[in-house]
Amino acid sequence: MGVIPFLLAVYLVTNEIGAVSQLMIVGTAFILFSMLLGFTFLRQSSDQLSRLVEGTSQVGPGESLAPLRLKAGGEVADIAENFNSLVGQLNQANRDVQDRSVKLQEFAKNLSDSYELLERDTRLRNHLSRYVGKDLVEKLVNSQDGRLLKDERRIVTIMFADIRYFTAISEQMEPEEVLAMLNEYFSIMVEIVFKYDGMLDKLVGDQIMAVFGHTSSEARGAKCAVRAAFEMNNATAVLMRKRAKQGKPVFKIGIGINTGTAILGSVGSKHRKDYTVIGDTVNTGARLEKEAGEREVVVGERTYKHLPQSIHVGSRQLVHMKNRTEPLICYTLVAQRKSVTHQKKKRRVTSSAKAMSTPMLREAVLLT
Numbered sequence: 001m002g003v004i005p006f007l008l009a010v011y012l013v014t015n016e017i018g019a020v021s022q023l024m025i026v027g028t029a030f031i032l033f034s035m036l037l038g039f040t041f042l043r044q045s046s047d048q049l050s051r052l053v054e055g056t057s058q059v060g061p062g063e064s065l066a067p068l069r070l071k072a073g074g075e076v077a078d079i080a081e082n083f084n085s086l087v088g089q090l091n092q093a094n095r096d097v098q099d100r101s102v103k104l105q106e107f108a109k110n111l112s113d114s115y116e117l118l119e120r121d122t123r124l125r126n127h128l129s130r131y132v133g134k135d136l137v138e139k140l141v142n143s144q145d146g147r148l149l150k151d152e153r154r155i156v157t158i159m160f161a162d163i164r165y166f167t168a169i170s171e172q173m174e175p176e177e178v179l180a181m182l183n184e185y186f187s188i189m190v191e192i193v194f195k196y197d198g199m200l201d202k203l204v205g206d207q208i209m210a211v212f213g214h215t216s217s218e219a220r221g222a223k224c225a226v227r228a229a230f231e232m233n234n235a236t237a238v239l240m241r242k243r244a245k246q247g248k249p250v251f252k253i254g255i256g257i258n259t260g261t262a263i264l265g266s267v268g269s270k271h272r273k274d275y276t277v278i279g280d281t282v283n284t285g286a287r288l289e290k291e292a293g294e295r296e297v298v299v300g301e302r303t304y305k306h307l308p309q310s311i312h313v314g315s316r317q318l319v320h321m322k323n324r325t326e327p328l329i330c331y332t333l334v335a336q337r338k339s340v341t342h343q344k345k346k347r348r349v350t351s352s353a354k355a356m357s358t359p360m361l362r363e364a365v366l367l368t
Helices: 005-013 022-056 074-132 133-143 164-171 175-195 218-245 278-291 340-357
Strands: 152-161 199-204 207-212 255-268 273-278 294-301 315-319 330-336
Touching: 005 218, 074 294, 074 315, 152 164, 152 175, 152 278, 175 199, 175 207, 175 218, 199 273, 207 218, 218 255, 218 294, 255 278, 255 340, 273 278, 278 315
Parallel strands: 255 294
Antiparallel strands: 152 207, 152 255, 199 207, 255 273, 294 330, 315 330
C-alpha cells in the first residue's frame, strides 16, 4: 500500500504532469489512503487470528471441544478446517473412552458380584462339608434337575457309634462341661468319618450315625466303615488319655456297622427336610451298636464279607431281634493295641474258639 503512491508520484514528476504542489497533495492523499487501507486489512487479519486463538484455547476438565466457525480465507481458513477435523476426532475418541469407561465399570461390578458369589459358594461348600462330606456336597452343587438330591435305593454301609455309660458320666458333670466334652469328641470323630468318604447323617445326643458307600461301591463302603471304626476307637483312646491327665471324666465307645440296601432321600415337610437313609439296614445297624461293648466293633454278615484279609475272624455270634424269626448273624471286632502280643492273643482266641460249644458266644477278631 505504501509502494503504489510512491511509484505514482515518481511517474507524475518524471513526465512533468501538473505542478509540484499538486503532485505533493495527490501523493500525500494516496499515501494516507494506502495506509488506511493497509491498516484495515491488518486489523481484519488480526481479528481472525484472535478468534482462532480464542477458539483453539485449551479446554477445561469436563468440557467438550466445539468446532470453529470463522469466516476467513487463506491460511487461517486452512488452520480452522484442520482444527475442526482434529476436534471431531478428539470428540469421537472421548466418546469411545467414556463408553469403554462405562463398560469397564460394569465389568468391575460384575467381577465384584462374581467374586462375592464365589466366596458365598465357597463358604456354603465348607459349611455343608462339615455335615455331609465333600463328595456329597459336589453332588448337591452340581444337581441339574432342580432337585437337590433324588431319592434312590443303594447298597450302603451304616455306622452307629455311641458313648458307653454316657448318662452316668454326664450326671456327674455340669451341662457346660458335657457340651465341651461332646464338641471335642465329635470334632475328632466327624473328621475321621469324612476322611474315609463317609457322610454324617446325624448326631443324636452322644450317638453318631454315618453312612459309607453312598458315592462308591459296596465293598469300598464296607471297608471304609471298618477302617474308620478302628481309627475312631484309637482316636478316642488318645483323647481319653489326654482327658485323664487333665483330671476330666473319660469314656469308651461301642460301634455297630451293617451293610445292606437302603433308601437315600429327603425326609420331612415342605418347610424342613433331612437327607437321610431309611430301611431295615439302618435298624439292624442300630441293633448291632447296642451289642458292642467298650472299644468293640460289631459288624453284620454282609459287612463281614468285605473285611480286609488282615482281619482274622473267629466264629459267628447270633443275635435275636424283635419281630424277626431268624437270628441276626454278626461278628465282633476288637482292635489290637500292641503288635508284639498279637501271636499270643491269636493263639488264645483260636483255642477259645475250639472250646466253644455254642454259636451264641461272642468272638474276638484281631486287626493285624
